Every structure is written in structure tokens, then in C-alpha cells.
Amino acid sequence: MKRIALIGLVAGALLTTGAWAETAQQTRMKSCNAEAGDKGMKGDARKAFMKSCLSGTPDKASNPQQRMKDCNAEAGDKGLKGDARKTFMKSCLSNKAG
Template sequence: MKMLSVPLLVVGLLLCAQGFAATPAQQAQQDKMKACNTDPQSKGLTKDAHNAFMSNCLKATPAAAAAPEKKLTPQQQKMKDCNADPKSKGLTKDQRNAFMSTCLKS
């Protein structure tokens, strides 16, 4: 029985440890928090000034991290083009449905 409990304990610990691993998004957020937090500490800001600085810093998205625009498939581009026209014309639900149907078939 002792021989079986040790491997089960090890497997259980491994499964529990997976829940504590940071995802890439969490890791990126943690890195951003560290980067934002080093600046106000070196400046010696007060509590309110520190909070305002942290809020602005965490809201800011770096230009390098901005995702490049995804290339649309031909079907997605067609949907985008067809969808723009009824919005500009202010069509009602039934009119819009009829327009979209004919636009997407062509």
C-alpha cells in the first residue's frame, strides 16, 4: 500500500502545480506591473500620486505590443463590405436582411 501512495501523491502534486502556472497573458500583466512599479518607487511619489501614476501606466498599451491587423479572408472581407452599406443607409431590420442576402450572394 505504501508503494502505491507515493506515486499517487506525486501525481496529485503535479496536477495541483499546473493550476498555479501563469498563462502568457498573466505573465505579460505581471511584467507590466513590475515595470510600472519601479518608476514611482525611484521617484518617491506620495500615495495619491503613486496611485495615479500606476493607473495611467497600467492603462497604457505600448505601441510594440499592439497586435497587427489580422488579414481577412475573402468571405470576411465580403461580410465587412456588405455590412458597412446598410449601416450608412440606416435600413430597418427586414430591409437590412434583404440587402445582406442579395449582397452576400453576389
């Protein structure tokens, strides 16, 4: 009985001192992870998003939507159509990824 009371007392002390409280990094990781999940990101896109989210600096080059928008505009400016456009887009999107 004394052991149970002692364990309860120690656990209560730990909870009140904040020994089990989340750190700022853990809180940031939790929110970034939730945001990536809400956006349905997977693979390299998720990895790039998590890296920029956790560092706190937005990286437009790693944002897939921004890359697509930029490459699409560039292909339109060049007047590319069909297979030439497809090849250009593939190259453009892979070059801007890294």
C-alpha cells in the first residue's frame, strides 16, 4: 500500500513540475506533422515540407504547388506543346526539387 502511495506521489510531482510537458520542438513537430497530414503529403514532398516547417523558414523551391506553377508558366512562355511540354515539365520539376 505504501508503494502505491509513493508511486502516486512521485507521478504527481513529475506532472506538476512539468517533467513530462512537451518541449517547443515537440509541439512544433506535432503541428507540422498534423499540417502535412491534412494536406495529404507523402514521400519526398512530405519530407521537404517537414524540413522547412520544422526549421521555421518557408522554402518556395520545395513547395510542389509553387514548383508546378513556376514550371507551368515557363512552359507557357516558351509556347511548348505535347511531348516537348511534357519533357520540359518533367525536367523542370525535378531540377527545382533539389
